Amino acid sequence: MPVIAKAPFFKPRMPRTNQPWSIIMTNAGSLGWVSDVNGYRYQAAHPETGETWPPLPNILQAAWTDLTGLDVPAECCLINLYQGQRAKMGLHQDRDEIDKSFPVLSFSLGDSARFRVGGKTRKGPTQSVKLNSGDVVILQGESRLSFHGIDRIMPDSSQLIGDYIEGGGRINLTLRRVNPA
Numbered sequence: 001m002p003v004i005a006k007a008p009f010f011k012p013r014m015p016r017t018n019q020p021w022s023i024i025m026t027n028a029g030s031l032g033w034v035s036d037v038n039g040y041r042y043q044a045a046h047p048e049t050g051e052t053w054p055p056l057p058n059i060l061q062a063a064w065t066d067l068t069g070l071d072v073p074a075e076c077c078l079i080n081l082y083q084g085q086r087a088k089m090g091l092h093q094d095r096d097e098i099d100k101s102f103p104v105l106s107f108s109l110g111d112s113a114r115f116r117v118g119g120k121t122r123k124g125p126t127q128s129v130k131l132n133s134g135d136v137v138i139l140q141g142e143s144r145l146s147f148h149g150i151d152r153i154m155p156d157s158s159q160l161i162g163d164y165i166e167g168g169g170r171i172n173l174t175l176r177r178v179n180p181a
């Protein structure tokens with residue numbers, strides 16, 4: 001939560017259309033992922049405050065090391081906040097990283113969510129998996145470029161986030177390495 005105090009949530013907007021997303025986000029680490037009318041990208045500064053992102057918490061860096069087995073650190077922790085019946089994330093690939101060989105590691109906290117995951121093409125079959133608080137998803141190897149998204153969350157299925165953030169909801173933490181080692 002010190003991260004949120006230093007880097008407030010911002011409302012991302014869709015490239016080209018400038019439509020607001022249904023979720024809000026922020027980042028920790030040397031790079032943060034942002035989306036606005038000009039596109040998706042990683043940048044060192046918060047789009048609204050202009051400040052660098054707060055450091056990636058040690059406990060998350062340790063989890064990255066343990067769960068990936070890599071000795072190169074993650075550079076970005078994207079923090080997505082989903083609140084309410086309409087919060088979702090459309091099917092997409094994580095492919096804004098310069099080096100796409102590193103895993104993508106994500107943690108679900110708070111309300112449960114319906115996660116959708118398919119293959120490397122947008123049109124292929126997908127499966128849906130319920131993600132509960134504490135669940136970990138890792139996209140690596142064959143699945144690194146799998147299409148995935150969040151269909152919806154189940155509001156009020158957990159009280160965890162409500163203790164810290166008004167309105168509660170679901171937090172997803174996604175750790176990524178952007179640059180080659």
Ligand SMILES: O=C(O)CCC(=O)C(=O)O
Pocket residue numbers: 078080089094106108115148149150172174
């Ligand atoms: O919220 C999730 O579980 C997925 C988030 C995601 O895919 C992303 O931020 O790229």
Ligand SMILES: [Fe+2]
Pocket residue numbers: 092093094148
């Ligand atoms: Fe993603």
